[in-house]
Amino acid sequence: MKRSAKWAVGILLTATATFVALQNVSAPPDEATETAPPVTVTEGVTIPPTETETATPSSSIPNCAYTWAYHDAPGLTEMLDAAVKELNADAGAHATQFGEDCIAADGSAAFGVxxxxxxxxxxxxxxxxxxxxxxxxxxxxxxxxxxxxxxxPGPNYGFVEFLFEKNENERLVLRVPIQQYLTEAQGRTGAELFRMFYQQP
Incomplete structure (x- = not known):
């Protein structure tokens, strides 16, 4: 099982590098050249830095009204879905960005993740x-x-929500906050890890 997890990590990181490389090839050159941040090297895979979507300052959008919003993250979805399928071909995954839409009076909006x-x-x-x-x-x-x-993307750690589904009417949902996992649960597995995060409905 651990070997499969390491293989899935490799698949995810390789897909990340490929996805970013394709974006860089297709993107038009910027008018102003800035010094690029250093690349990240993880387990022998070089991963170029990616751009993180940030909020547009409200001062640039007159009469801006904020509202909570969710936006799909197709790049991360594709990569994570491929990685979990390496662990179990029947599994599936997707990623979502949570933040605020800044909506102007004319209906235009800027999203801050x-x-x-x-x-x-x-x-x-x-x-x-x-x-x-x-x-x-x-x-x-x-x-x-x-x-x-x-x-x-985003300054805060999000969560990973696990859905175990037997059928349409029988399912179990468990949510793992990433920050809490990093500080309290690394190295745990099995029933101990499950009980740490599962809350009986």
Missing amino acids: MQTDFYVRLPVEDLTNEEAFGVWISEVMQVVTQIPREQI
Whole structure:
């Protein structure tokens, strides 16, 4: 299982580098040249820095009204989905950015991302297998926490929400805050890890 997780991490990081490289090739050159930040090297994979979407200052948008908003993160979704499928072909994942839309009087809007959240779905036959669920959570969290921080938009850590689904009516949902996992749960697995984050409905 650990070998699969390491393989998935490698797939995710390689996909990250490829995705960013394609963006850089297709993007038009900037009029002003700035010094690029140093690249990140993780487990032998060189990952160029990516741009993080930031909020447009409200002063630049007259009569700006803020509203909570969610936006898809297609690049991270593609990469994470491929990585979790390396762990289990039946699994699926997507990423969402949470933040604020700054809406002007003319209807135009600028989005400021606050955090990026991840959602992972796994079909299961038994909703009581806490040991297996905890092992799965550990493997996926290894993948997520190996993504360089600068590749994840938003100043705050988000969460990873796990959906274990037996059928349309029988499912179990568990949410793991990334910051809490990093400070309290690294190295834990199995039923111990599952019980640390599962809240009985």
